[in-house]
Amino acid sequence: MTCAKYEYTDVLLCHDDELEGRRIAFILYLVPHWDIKDGGNLDLFETDEHGQPSEIVKSLVPSWNTLSFFEVTPVSFHQVSEVLTQDKTRLSVSGWFHGPPIDRPAPFIEPLHVLxxxxxxxxxxxxxxxxxxxxxxxxxxxxxxxxxxxxxxxxxxxxxxxxxxxxxxxxxxxxxxxxxxxxxxxxxxxxxxxxxxxxxxxxxxxxxxxxxxxxxxxxxxxxxxxxxxxDSDSEDDMRGDDSESVKAKEETKKKEINxxxxxxxxxxxxxxxxxxxxxxxxxxxxxxxxxxxxxxxxxxxxxxxxxxxxxxxxx
Known part of the structure; x- marks a missing residue:
């Protein structure tokens, strides 16, 4: 477990916590009185058909001596939203319970962009x-x-x-x-x-x-x-080659330029x-x-x- 201190403008971007046999994630909040307008909420994401985070479906406001926990899965996407208050500090103790690894689906690979x-x-x-x-x-x-x-x-x-x-x-x-x-x-x-x-x-x-x-x-x-x-290397590369070799190398270089x-x-x-x-x-x-x-x-x-x-x- 670790202790984290979030102050004005601090944020933890979207991630799923999947690593090294983590099975349960937990956060114990040690904050003063906290409102949703103060930011620093635990945002939970919905996922799309590819298991990728899409929209925030729930935001949990930190509260003193409250324990939040969830199962770590390939779709357990969450974030800590930006802290908006300049007068308060968001303190928490967080960590993971580990267990035997379980089978996970292959990660989604985004298709290549069309060039x-x-x-x-x-x-x-x-x-x-x-x-x-x-x-x-x-x-x-x-x-x-x-x-x-x-x-x-x-x-x-x-x-x-x-x-x-x-x-x-x-x-x-x-x-x-x-x-x-x-x-x-x-x-x-x-x-x-x-x-x-x-x-x-x-x-x-x-x-x-x-x-x-x-x-x-x-x-x-x-x-x-x-x-x-x-091509600064072309003369050095082709020096000493016969005409057929030079021609072949030139054709190869031309094909490589795409x-x-x-x-x-x-x-x-x-x-x-x-x-x-x-x-x-x-x-x-x-x-x-x-x-x-x-x-x-x-x-x-x-x-x-x-x-x-x-x-x-x-x-």
Whole structure:
């Protein structure tokens, strides 16, 4: 058992307690007089057809010298909601009774996201959307050097000011339909429905998913994300090979370049989060995570991070 102290803004996110033969979980509350408006409640979740947490079905308010306990199962999802009072401390003693392990169903594995090929334009739209400084080859070389050292870059004022203002205005003023994205043991934020996106935002996403953007990201990072991107190792790899071997290697490299991505428009508010999880399927594929931040310090900021995730462009 352990003792836990929750104070203003403290929270324990959704989980199921499944670990190492735990059979019964318990919490003994040692709190002063506590009201539901003080937060810090024990929230119990309902589960969906996949055994994943969906909605909170009961909230238990802590009470002095009260013992709460429940069976630990694959669907015993619960959380401690955020403590909202600044004047009280939520003290508790909690722990588990262990027993022989019992058979459990296989954990639910979320299906992989559908990846889409890069968008091809008749004309290069990057010049219409991007700050001209990021088209400069010298600047791209400097960015690549920083990325090679830090494995991440943050590019200020990435969009042209007029494009940024148009996109920001569309996000704020249009009738975008926002849908909560779960389950709560993995993520909690709002995602825009594709069918409700205004035209200017759809065009912005297409630009970010374009072949030209993949090539630009190649120049920013040194990663070969496009077949036209320079390959710094190619000369060393092929030196001394006969013409047939060189041709075969070139064909192999060309086949390996398969630019794909997915995108989401997300709205982050108080209480939003994402969590790493043992059953995440995207962790098996190396890629780039690109985030274009709006309404942060008044300018568009593009963050590019090298990580073990499928390429996800977020707005």
């Amino acid at each position: 889409q090929p890069a968008v091809t334009f008749q004309n290069d739209k990057l010049g219409d959307w991007l700050n001209p400084m990021y088209i400069d080859m010298l600047i791209q070389s400097q960015i690549q050097e920083k990325f090679s050292e830090d494995s991440e870059i943050e590019l200020q004022n990435f969009l042209k000011e007029e494009k940024y203002e148009a996109v920001l205005s569309a996000v704020k003023e249009s009738a975008i339909k926002w849908v909560r994205k779960g389950p709560a043991n993995k993520r909690n934020y709002e995602m825009a429905s594709d069918t409700s996106l205004p035209g200017i935002l759809k065009e912005c996403i297409e630009v970010l998913k374009s072949e030209e953007m993949f090539l630009l990201l190649s120049n920013f990072t040194g990663l070969r994300l496009h077949e036209l991107a320079p 630019p794909r991505c997915r995108s989401e428009v997300r709205r982050w508010r108080h209480g939003s989060y994402t969590l790493l999880h043992d059953t995440d399927t995207e962790g098996a594929e190396y890629a780039l995570d690109c985030m274009l931040f709006l309404n942060c310090n008044g300018k568009a900021v593009l963050q590019v991070i090298s990580c073990k995730w499928v390429c996800c462009i977020q707005l």
